[in-house]
Structure formats: structure tokens, C-alpha cells
Amino acid sequence: MSSPLPPIPSDVVEYTGPLLLGHLFNWGLFGVLSVQVYIYYLSFPRDRLLPKLIVATTYTLEVLQLVLATRDAFRNYGRAWGNMIELDKVGWQWFSVVTMGAVVAAMSQSFYAWRIWVLSHKVHVPLVVLTLSTFQTVAGLYNAVITAREGKFSQLQEIGFKPTAMWLAGTSTCDVVIAASMIYYLRRTHSRIRATTTMLTKVLWVSVQTGLLCAMFASTDLVIFLVFSYNNFHLPFCMSLPKLYSNSLLVVLNTRVHIIGGRNEYSAIDDFSLSIPSSETRITGQGASKDQLQIKLSSAQIPPMNSTEKINQQSNSADQVGSDASAL
Numbered sequence: 468m469s470s471p472l473p474p475i476p477s478d479v480v481e482y483t484g485p486l487l488l489g490h491l492f493n494w495g496l497f498g499v500l501s502v503q504v505y506i507y508y509l510s511f512p513r514d515r516l517l518p519k520l521i522v523a524t525t526y527t528l529e530v531l532q533l534v535l536a537t538r539d540a541f542r543n544y545g546r547a548w549g550n551m552i553e554l555d556k557v558g559w560q561w562f563s564v565v566t567m568g569a570v571v572a573a574m575s576q577s578f579y580a581w582r583i584w585v586l587s588h589k590v591h592v593p594l595v596v597l598t599l600s601t602f603q604t605v606a607g608l609y610n611a612v613i614t615a616r617e618g619k620f621s622q623l624q625e626i627g628f629k630p631t632a633m634w635l636a637g638t639s640t641c642d643v644v645i646a647a648s649m650i651y652y653l654r655r656t657h658s659r660i661r662a663t664t665t666m667l668t669k670v671l672w673v674s675v676q677t678g679l680l681c682a683m684f685a686s687t688d689l690v691i692f693l694v695f696s697y698n699n700f701h702l703p704f705c706m707s708l709p710k711l712y713s714n715s716l717l718v719v720l721n722t723r724v725h726i727i728g729g730r731n732e733y734s735a736i737d738d739f740s741l742s743i744p745s746s747e748t749r750i751t752g753q754g755a756s757k758d759q760l761q762i763k764l765s766s767a768q769i770p771p772m773n774s775t776e777k778i779n780q781q782s783n784s785a786d787q788v789g790s791d792a793s794a795l
Contacts, residue, residue: 475549482554482620483543485699489706490540496710497533500526503717510724518720521578525713528571532709535563555621560706561614565634568708569607572638575712576600579645579678582719583652586671592648596641603637610634624697635689638708642682649675673722677715684711 504526508519539558547553580596610630617623623631653671688704695701 475551479551481698481700482551485702486540486543488703490536492703492707493533493536493710496707496714497529500529500710500714500717503714503721506721506724507717510721521574522717522720525571525574525716528567529710529713532563532567532571535559536706539563555619557614557618557620557623561611564702564706564709565607565611565614568705569604569611569634569638571709571712572607572641573600573604575681575716576638576641576645578716578719579649579674582674583645583648586652592644596644596648599637599641599644603634603641606630606634606637620699628696631692632689635685635692635705639682639685639689642678642685646675646678646682649678674719677718681711681715684708 504522507522536559539560542556542558543554576596577600580593580600583596584590584593610627610633613627613630614623617626649671653675684704685708688701688708691704692701
């Protein structure tokens, strides 16, 4: 005869609530990510192979993460509903949450480090970002090993406290450095370029927004984990981090999408090369040196055209912007 199940505690919502919210956020962000991936491949078929591979790899990992997380959700809220022993088991979350969170964060942070290098042509800040990203990845993988070995949430509150804190501290610090760097380059660009509706300013501004969002989300996860160290209140944030990083990466790539009749209108861009001007140089048009930002815009008036010609021109312009700005 099997032993009776342990009684359901009165504070069971503290165990089930954070897990349920985490799974709901996970599914919601996956829907957003799917739309972002569809828009990317529809809008930029001429992008280089590397960004296409990054997007494909990221989406594949997120699909795997979602399948494993949903399996645990069905176990907790379907097959073993009311079983506190099953609810205490980690299941596949050592991989779907901890491992995937560290790996996807590293991919996104490395992408931002490369973009900072493209903008500044200096290695100092990118090296700091890559160092912090490597630290959080190692800490996250170490935490995943401990989580898989222990297998129970109740045992992780003490044994896994330090590795989890190190992982969350590393990823939040890296995100803060990225956000601060993008804010610096955005302000520097504003001081050099008066036309704030250029493609460069738009891309930088979106990078600042996504970087700040990731930094705030990771920092909130860390604070809640440290303040409420003996429960799972931080899990909704922790379980959503991989999808948030993936969405941030796709949002930056899709910034180049041009909506006909939208709020921002751009002239056809003939040449779009990105680097921030040094303090000793000025933008001089055709005579600009290689360390300057060169943006050549078509100044000719566009003659009236029928709807078919306009659609073709907008499509060619969007492809040109996507190809030239893909270095971002």
C-alpha cells in the first residue's frame, strides 16, 4: 500500500503562483518572439548569413525551452495536481530555465558587445561586456549542475543560494553596462547630429530601450531572490529572462523595418556606414574621413508615381537599408 500524500499547506499559492505566472509569461513572450522572427525573415531576405543563423539558433533554443517548460507545467498542474512531492521537484527546469537562461543571455550580450565595438571601434567596453557575460554563463551552468543534482526546490534554497546569486548578479551587471554604454553613444550621437530622426539614432534609441528593459528585469529578479530567499517569488522573472533576451535581439534587428505611411519617414539611403566621429574631427560630407559617421541622403525630389512604382521603390529602399544597416 502506497504511503499517503503529504497534506496541501495553507500557503500553497506561494509555491504554485510563481510557477504558474512564469509559465504564462513564457508562453506570451514566445508568441511575441514568433511574430518577430516572421517579420525578420519576411523583411530582410538579403541579410548576411550570420544574423540569419543567430536568429534561427535563438528561435530553435527557445522552442526547445518552451517544450521542456510546458512538460513541467503539465506535471505540476495536470498529471500530479495536488501532489506536493511532485510540486517540489525541479524536473527539467535546471535546463529550461537555468541553462537556457545563461546561454541565451550570453548570445544576446555578445551581440550587444559586437554592436558597441562597431559603434566605437574600441575594445575596452566590449571586453568588459564579454567578461561579465562569460562570468554569468559559467555561474549559470554551475548553478544548473547543482540544481539538477539536488532536484528539489526546498533543498535549493540553501545549497543553491550562492550560485544563483552569482549568476543573477553577473547577468544584471552585464546588462547595466550594456545599457549605460548605449546611452553614452546615443548622447554622443545627438551632440554630433542634429537630425534626430536618422536611422542611426533610431537604432541606438531602440538599443537603449531594450538594454534598459533587460537590465531592469534581471536586476528585479536578483533583488527579489535576495529579499525573499526562501521561496520562489523570483521565478516569474527568472523563467521569462531567456524569452526577454531573444525578443530584445529581434527587436533591434527589426528596427530597420520601414512601414509605409508610418510615423517616421526616411529618404532613400545610398550609403550608411556606422562609426561615431572622434572629438577631433567634423562631418564634412564627401571629404569625411573613415573614422567619421557618413550618412549620404538623397536630396533630389521624388517625382509623382503610381502606386505600383511606389511599392517597388519602397521595397528596394527597405532592402538597401536592411543590407547596409545589418552591421548593427
